[in-house]
Amino acid sequence: MAHTFQVTVDCTDPHPLADWWAEALGWRREPSDEAFIRRMVAEGHASGSDTTTHRGELVWAEGAAIVHPDGTMPRMLFQRVPEAKTVKNRVHLDLRVAPADVEAEVARLVAAGATELHRASQGPHRWVTLADPEGNELCVS
Template sequence: MAHTFQVTVDCSDPHPLADWWAQALGWQREPSDEAFIERMVAAGHARASDTLRHRGELVWADGAALVHPDGGMPRLLFQRVPEPKTGKNRVHLDVRVGAEAVEAEVARLVAAGARELHRASQGPHSWVTLADPEGNELCIS
């Protein structure tokens, strides 16, 4: 049986974090359907306080999504949650850039706000574990 899925990341501020990940992955923010949002507010199905303007675009305040430029990968959704991150992620993304590009990619992401957590290897494979600006882990290999 075939299934589709998205990966959801809990966070405190979804729009800036989605921007960070879009830059990190080279993905695109999913366009907002401003007319739909306006209709939902006008009909009383949502409140104006459920929305905000991010980079000039009317968006839902509690979520932001990214899509792969080719549309062939799972969608990434960043959703606001009230509690801060308190422990290690049980699920994280492994971003494969190739052994020759790891150091440059780690440097680029750290310059953009990531934090290096540790380096590890197993057999011929090695990776660098980073934390995004809100502390969510990702591995670069």
């Protein structure tokens, strides 16, 4: 049986974090359906407090999604939760680049707001563990 899935990231501020990850991965934000949002509010299925404006666009306040440019990868959803991250992630993304590009990719992500946490290796495999602007771990290898 075929299954599809999305990767969901809990966060305190979904729209800026979705922007950060879209830039990090070279993906794009999923477009907002402003007409649908306005209709849901007008019909009483949602309230104005369920929405916000991000970069001039009416969006749902509780979440933002990014998608691969050609739609071949699972969607990533960033959803608002009330608490900040406090412990190590049980699941994280590994961003794989050519071995010669690891240092440049780490530098790019750190310049964009990531924090380098540590470097590790196992046999011939090497990776750098970073944290995104809200502290979620990711590895570059």
